[in-house]
Amino acid sequence: MAENVKPRVRVPRDATAGEAIVIKTLISHTMESGQRKDGDGNTIPRSIINRFTCEFNGELVIDVTLEPAISTNPYFEFQATVPETGTFDFTWYDDDGDVYTDSKDITVG
Amino acid sequence: MKLTRRHTLMMAFGSVVATMLPMRAFAALDDEVAAFTGGAEMGSEGITLIAPEIAENGNTVPIEVSAPGAEAIIVFAAGNPTPAVATFNFGPLAAAQSAATRIRLAGTQDVVAIARMPDGSFVEARQEVKVTIGGCGG
Numbered sequence: 001m002a003e004n005v006k007p008r009v010r011v012p013r014d015a016t017a018g019e020a021i022v023i024k025t026l027i028s029h030t031m032e033s034g035q036r037k038d039g040d041g042n043t044i045p046r047s048i049i050n051r052f053t054c055e056f057n058g059e060l061v062i063d064v065t066l067e068p069a070i071s072t073n074p075y076f077e078f079q080a081t082v083p084e085t086g087t088f089d090f091t092w093y094d095d096d097g098d099v100y101t102d103s104k105d106i107t108v109g
Numbered sequence: 110m111k112l113t114r115r116h117t118l119m120m121a122f123g124s125v126v127a128t129m130l131p132m133r134a135f136a137a138l139d140d141e142v143a144a145f146t147g148g149a150e151m152g153s154e155g156i157t158l159i160a161p162e163i164a165e166n167g168n169t170v171p172i173e174v175s176a177p178g179a180e181a182i183i184v185f186a187a188g189n190p191t192p193a194v195a196t197f198n199f200g201p202l203a204a205a206q207s208a209a210t211r212i213r214l215a216g217t218q219d220v221v222a223i224a225r226m227p228d229g230s231f232v233e234a235r236q237e238v239k240v241t242i243g244g245c246g247g
Contacts, residue, residue, distance in 0.1 A: 020204030020205065021204070033213065035190050055200075056202050059200065059201055059202050060198075060200025060201065060202065061199075061200050061202045061203050062197060062198065062199055062200060062203055062208065063197075063198040063200065064195055064196065064197050064198070064208070064210075065195060065196040065198075066195055067191060067193040067194055067195060068191060068213075069186055069189050069191065069193070069194040069195075069212050069213045069214075070194065070195055070210065070211070070212060070213070071168060071169040071170075071210075071211040071212060071213055072168070072169070074210065074211075075209075075210055075211050076208060076209070076210050077173075077208065077209040077210070078197075078203065078205075078207065078208040078209070079203065079204035079205040079207065080202055080203060080204050081202050081203070081204040083202075
């Protein structure tokens with residue numbers, strides 16, 4: 001299920017140097033677990049996002065391994081330190097090889 | 110279909126396997142925990158797992174884990190068909206070693222969070238979540 005995948009990310013627009021900010025991410029994805037069966041009793045094959053990473057100016061904030069037990073439309077909330085003005089890069093890796101990305105700029109005033 | 114001796118035996122065997130399934134699931138959890146910790150002893154200080162006591166819908170149960178200073182936190186759902194839920198690896202820019210997400214639970218069961226500390230020790234927190242509607246299909 002690689003259609004209609006839309007990442008949504010919430011990052012504050014600005015921060016003070018070294019401040020801890022809260023980042024919220026959501027991506028629309030069915031996260032088919034591989035456990036469900038269709039009307040004919042056939043197992044629906046697994047199709048999930050298996051990895052999510054967040055980096056700031058190339059430095060790692062968080063790297064999450066997802067298993068089928070993560071709910072539909074995976075949501076993550078975590079905290080990051082902002083040492084300087086820069087860009088947060090968010091990457092989601094799909095089972096089918098697709099990679100979804102989003103990025104947000106933040107200004108240190 | 111004629112009910113032969115062979116069929117009867119197979120059915121009996123099938124029911125035995127079915128009753129053993131829950132035990133197999135717990136064994137799988139132990140294996141996966143061992144794969145993460147290497148069989149090390151686990152403490153219980155310094156890790157927090159926030160999960161609802163009662164979840165009406167097992168399809169989306171909000172959980173939060175926090176372990177100050179941890180390198181990684183792994184989350185298991187002991188009663189799911191596959192116990193592993195997620196692994197959070199924290200990088201140098203993580204302001205707090207905490208994360209929140211939403212998980213699926215197949216039924217009432219324990220949620221287990223284990224954190225790996227920089228000194229190689231492990232701490233564990235677990236909480237039972239009562240689920241009214243299961244979240245793993247069927």
